[in-house]
Amino acid sequence: MPRTRPVYVACWMALLCAALTSGCALHGDRAERAVELPSVWRHAQVDDTTGPIDAQWWRSFGSTELDAVIARAQSQSNDLAAAVSRVRQGDARARIAGAALQPQVTASLGIGREGRLGSDATVAGSTYAAGFAATYELDLWGRSAALRDEALQGSRASTFDRDTVRLTVTADVAGSWLLALALRERAEIAARNLDNARRVLALVEARSRAGAVSPLDLAQQRGLVAAQQRAHAALRQQASDAETALALLLGTTAKAFELQGPRLDALQVPVIGVDAPSALLVRRPDIARAEARLAAADANVLAARAALLPTVSLSATVGTGESRFGRLFDNPLYGLAAGLAAPVFDGGRLAGNRQLAEAKREELLADYRAAIVGAFADAETALNGVSAIDAQAAAQAAELAEARRAAELSEARYRAGAETLLALLDAQRTLYAAQDLSVQLRMARLQARVSLYRAMGGGWQEPRCTGVAPAADEGHTECA
Numbered sequence: 001m002p003r004t005r006p007v008y009v010a011c012w013m014a015l016l017c018a019a020l021t022s023g024c025a026l027h028g029d030r031a032e033r034a035v036e037l038p039s040v041w042r043h044a045q046v047d048d049t050t051g052p053i054d055a056q057w058w059r060s061f062g063s064t065e066l067d068a069v070i071a072r073a074q075s076q077s078n079d080l081a082a083a084v085s086r087v088r089q090g091d092a093r094a095r096i097a098g099a100a101l102q103p104q105v106t107a108s109l110g111i112g113r114e115g116r117l118g119s120d121a122t123v124a125g126s127t128y129a130a131g132f133a134a135t136y137e138l139d140l141w142g143r144s145a146a147l148r149d150e151a152l153q154g155s156r157a158s159t160f161d162r163d164t165v166r167l168t169v170t171a172d173v174a175g176s177w178l179l180a181l182a183l184r185e186r187a188e189i190a191a192r193n194l195d196n197a198r199r200v201l202a203l204v205e206a207r208s209r210a211g212a213v214s215p216l217d218l219a220q221q222r223g224l225v226a227a228q229q230r231a232h233a234a235l236r237q238q239a240s241d242a243e244t245a246l247a248l249l250l251g252t253t254a255k256a257f258e259l260q261g262p263r264l265d266a267l268q269v270p271v272i273g274v275d276a277p278s279a280l281l282v283r284r285p286d287i288a289r290a291e292a293r294l295a296a297a298d299a300n301v302l303a304a305r306a307a308l309l310p311t312v313s314l315s316a317t318v319g320t321g322e323s324r325f326g327r328l329f330d331n332p333l334y335g336l337a338a339g340l341a342a343p344v345f346d347g348g349r350l351a352g353n354r355q356l357a358e359a360k361r362e363e364l365l366a367d368y369r370a371a372i373v374g375a376f377a378d379a380e381t382a383l384n385g386v387s388a389i390d391a392q393a394a395a396q397a398a399e400l401a402e403a404r405r406a407a408e409l410s411e412a413r414y415r416a417g418a419e420t421l422l423a424l425l426d427a428q429r430t431l432y433a434a435q436d437l438s439v440q441l442r443m444a445r446l447q448a449r450v451s452l453y454r455a456m457g458g459g460w461q462e463p464r465c466t467g468v469a470p471a472a473d474e475g476h477t478e479c480a
Contacts, residue, residue, distance in 0.1 A: 035372045038277045043383035053272065053283075055459035058174050060270035061446065065261045066177055069250065073173045074166065076251035083158075083165040090151075090158035097151035100144040103136040108319075131319025138314065143306035146299045153296035160289035163460055167285060169249065171454040175447050176246040181261045182443035183239035186436055190232035193432045197225045200411070200428070204421065217421040224425055228432070264442040270449050274383070274456060280375055283457030290364070290371035297361035304357040308350050310342035375455070382452040389448050393441045396434070403427075403434035 054060070058070050074080060110129045139145055204221045207213045240254075247257040281287055320332040343350055410427035413419035453459075 035369050037281075038376065041274060041277060041383055042380060043387050052275070053453060053456055053459040057270075057453045057459055058170065060268065061174075061449075062268040063262060065259075066174065069177055069246075070170055070173055073169055073250050077169045077249065078251050080162070080165055080169050081251075083162040087155070087158045087162050090155035094148070094151040094155040097148045100137070101139060101148060103134050105132065105134045107132050129319065131317060133315065133317045133319075135313060135315045138312040140312060141306035141309045143303050143309075143311075146302035146306060150296045150299035150303065153292045153299060157289050157292035157296065160285045160292060160462075163285035164289060167454060167458045167460060170458065171450055173246065173249050174450045176242065176249055177259075177261065178264070178443050178446050178450070180239065180242040180246050180259055181264055182439050183235060183242050184259070185263060185439050187232060187235040187239050189432070189435045189439065190228065190235050193428070193435070194225070194228040194232050197221070197228045197428065200424065201225050203415070212417075213421060220421065220425055224428065264439060264446065267446060269445055272386075272449060272452055272456075274379075274452075277376065277379075280379060280456065281372065282462060283460060284371075284375045285457065285460050285462075287368075287371050287375055288462050290368040294361070294364045294368045297357070297364045301354070301357045301361050304350075304354040307353065308343060310340055313339050313341070315339075378455040379452075382448065382455040385448040386445075386452055389441065389444045393445055396438055396441050400434040400438050403431045407431040 058066055108129070108131050111126060112129075113126045137144070201221045201224075204213055204218055208215070208218045243257065243259055244254040246259070247254040250257060275283070315335075315337045317335045318332055319334075320330075407427040407430070410419055410424045414421065414424045
């Protein structure tokens with residue numbers, strides 16, 4: 001009985017510490033996270049006939065090439081592949097952290113030979129040893145559980161980060177694809193206007209040879225042709241650069257990528273229904289990521305506070321040693337022990353760790369609030385962009401029709417000698433600018449829808465999980 005007294009003393013000391021610290025706040029002081037939310041969107045055009053945003057929202061544009069491009073990006077994007085790997089890392093960290101809540105068991109098996117140096121070999125012999133050892137630290141204050149919860153929340157955060165990257169890559173690819181189509185179409189318009197300017201130049205040169213126009217008129221038309229050549233070359237360069245940027249998002253080279261997309265006016269302009277502003281909180285993976293990181297910080301604060309308290313560990317061993325292998329397990333020995341360790345002086349390291357954890361939590365709380373405010377700003381900006389650009393496009397359609405009519409009338413009157421070349425040049429410039437702006441506004445209308453899909457979360461929904469476990473196919477976190 002006297003030999004077991006230290007075990008009882010250790011246990012009673014642990015219980016005494018538990019009683020003395022039962023009033024301590026080890027469950028984290030949840031700071032106020034409330035952010036004032038708007039009751040309605042300022043620029044929303046709610047359509048009751050539309051349902052929630054589909055997770056494959058890009059199909060609403062009605063382009064098979066866009067579908068193929070995004071599918072290719074989701075399978076080849078290096079950014080997305082890196083995000084998937086970070087999910088695997090988070091799953092591994094959660095598994096490592098959870099191991100501290102389980103007993104640690106080790107086995108050993110050894111063989112040795114010993115004897116005297118010299119001619120007396122009779123004292124030489126072999127020895128065999130085998131044993132098992134188990135250790136377990138009692139999680140009295142919840143430190144190990146808090147570290148496990150921190151890792152689990154970190155794993156969830158990496159999952160939401162992957163979903164954020166997927167949404168970002170998808171939206172960036174759609175926007176870049178639209179930009180590449182628009183620049184290619186603008187280059188075609190510039191080429192047609194260059195041909196038209198050259199045709200008018202031929203007319204002016206013929207009239208100049210006949211003495212019907214002045215050298216000034218001829219120089220002005222030649223200047224217009226040169227300006228059109230410059231604009232055409234610039235747009236061709238921009239179109240090529242846009243295709244290179246799109247290929248980069250796809251994780252390939254521009255040489256291995258060829259754009260075959262339709263004209264912008266052949267694409268559908270989606271009608272997007274929006275939920276109430278409060279629904280945005282559960283529709284954005286970046287908000288879920290910020291919340292998971294904050295929850296991980298809460299758990300880290302608990303672990304840092306618990307590290308200031310004593311720890312109790314239990315251990316058990318079973319071992320044996322014999323000179324004959326066949327008798328190795330005949331007379332095994334066992335041992336049981338309990339130990340209590342309490343921090344006395346560490347130069348302020350543990351207190352510093354606690355202060356660091358609390359300061360980190362305050363930072364992540366600010367990041368969480370910023371994520372919510374930023375999400376609402378993105379949504380309001382996207383909604384405003386949709387309504388404003390639609391209004392601009394409607395007005396510009398009338399502008400383009402009148403510019404085309406004015407250019408036709410000016411050229412007809414110039415051929416008849418009833419109009420000056422200056423008026424014709426002005427009409428040509430106006431028509432070219434209106435045509436170019438028309439393509440830019442069509443692109444802007446479509447890109448505004450992409451931005452709105454992105455701001456509204458792209459149809460994302462947080463999975464309902466009771467636990468996390470790594471999936472076998474992609475290594476990402478799934479419901480367990």
